[in-house]
Amino acid sequence: MALSKKLFEGKTLGILTGGGDTPALNASIEAIKSRASVLGYNVYGIRKGWKGLLGDGDVVDLSFQPYDGVYGGTALRSSRTNPFGVKDNSRVEQIMKNLKRYKIDVLVTIGGDDTNGAAKKLYELEGVPVIGFPKTIDNDLKTKTIHNYNGKLIEAVVCPGFPSAAKGVAEFTTRLATTAESHSRIIVLEVMGRDAGWLTGSAMMGGAEISLIPEIPITKEKKVEFFEKVKEVYQKTKKHFLLIAVSEGVRWYQEKTDKVDVVYASSEVDEYGHPRFGGISGVIASEVEKNTGIQARAQNIGYYARSGDCRNYDKRFVGVLADKVVDLLLREDYGMMPVMSKLSTYQEIEEYHTSTIDMGNIGNQPLPFNYYDKKEFHFNEIYMDFLSYFIEKPKAIRFDYNFPKVKPLF
Numbered sequence: 001m002a003l004s005k006k007l008f009e010g011k012t013l014g015i016l017t018g019g020g021d022t023p024a025l026n027a028s029i030e031a032i033k034s035r036a037s038v039l040g041y042n043v044y045g046i047r048k049g050w051k052g053l054l055g056d057g058d059v060v061d062l063s064f065q066p067y068d069g070v071y072g073g074t075a076l077r078s079s080r081t082n083p084f085g086v087k088d089n090s091r092v093e094q095i096m097k098n099l100k101r102y103k104i105d106v107l108v109t110i111g112g113d114d115t116n117g118a119a120k121k122l123y124e125l126e127g128v129p130v131i132g133f134p135k136t137i138d139n140d141l142k143t144k145t146i147h148n149y150n151g152k153l154i155e156a157v158v159c160p161g162f163p164s165a166a167k168g169v170a171e172f173t174t175r176l177a178t179t180a181e182s183h184s185r186i187i188v189l190e191v192m193g194r195d196a197g198w199l200t201g202s203a204m205m206g207g208a209e210i211s212l213i214p215e216i217p218i219t220k221e222k223k224v225e226f227f228e229k230v231k232e233v234y235q236k237t238k239k240h241f242l243l244i245a246v247s248e249g250v251r252w253y254q255e256k257t258d259k260v261d262v263v264y265a266s267s268e269v270d271e272y273g274h275p276r277f278g279g280i281s282g283v284i285a286s287e288v289e290k291n292t293g294i295q296a297r298a299q300n301i302g303y304y305a306r307s308g309d310c311r312n313y314d315k316r317f318v319g320v321l322a323d324k325v326v327d328l329l330l331r332e333d334y335g336m337m338p339v340m341s342k343l344s345t346y347q348e349i350e351e352y353h354t355s356t357i358d359m360g361n362i363g364n365q366p367l368p369f370n371y372y373d374k375k376e377f378h379f380n381e382i383y384m385d386f387l388s389y390f391i392e393k394p395k396a397i398r399f400d401y402n403f404p405k406v407k408p409l410f
Ligand code: F6P
Pocket: 020, 136, 137, 138, 192, 193, 194, 248, 276, 277, 306
């Protein structure tokens, strides 16, 4: 019996990745590509985000090509190019022209609020059939994922890329302990995440005992409390060392300006208007040393969180979200994005706890206050429960020495 024609045979689906990379991007591309191929689509990759639809276009054919969905980053490359980032409509016009020239019928945009927001605008203004796909290590997209903590329902977030990044941050922090311990030091670890503290919490899974997040500004008064807490926790630890995790976007009172402000690595902003954070750990470490008398050093984890292979949770997660993309394609329901609706463990995730949300104006979701103890300056057990859905506490092999002290003979 001859095989009947596939549903979308002769149609082309384009995929692009925009914004900062994550370890789960190639996994997402692979998951979408393989499902779209089964439906009969030719699958094209648009390189360097929206940039690949400007000028002459930069488009590659992914159909029938092997694809590594574990390898981190994005083989399609990424950029922060904004179709609406220029005053006139020239970029939008060029994108529309190229979508026709390459005969792309549906576009799947893998990105955060910026990339998917721009795609939604193209759908509304120009009628481009788009489907969004979430990604961010910052975990600040409003995915409306419900965390059931002993019957208490908390609106949380989980985006592909975050579980892998959180695991990396926890592992990195675990390693840092031996260095801090050897020098009886405080190490202030700076973690990416822009204006949200989600990722910083994963350092606590790796052994950080104090954390500062952008959601809680550190005013002049709060700073005094913070230094007191640092001294107290440091003294309490048997071996006298301490890891403090701080979000790159922490608002910190600065004596010089008499203002609570963030520390930027550069005053330049990208095409979506975002400045570049960086340097807060150095500022905090030197003030901690000055105010506590304990030696302190800064360490920026930086791109370590974003790089490397896709972890198991993310791999399964993006597969389940890609199944939802199939639903959207079949229903020709555009302008939408799949999300996880109920926090699920690795084992449960295949039970399809997913739904779809509008992909435009998703908005940024800060860390809910239920997850952080303001007085103790750390993430609480509810956040640890949230995190335990995706990662386990890294194994830290500790050499628990406690040598008897030798007294001199005279
Ligand atoms: O949004 C992801 C992110 O990694 C943020 O945590 C960070 O502030 C930013 O991107 C850095 O972007 P870039 O690599 O473009 O400087």
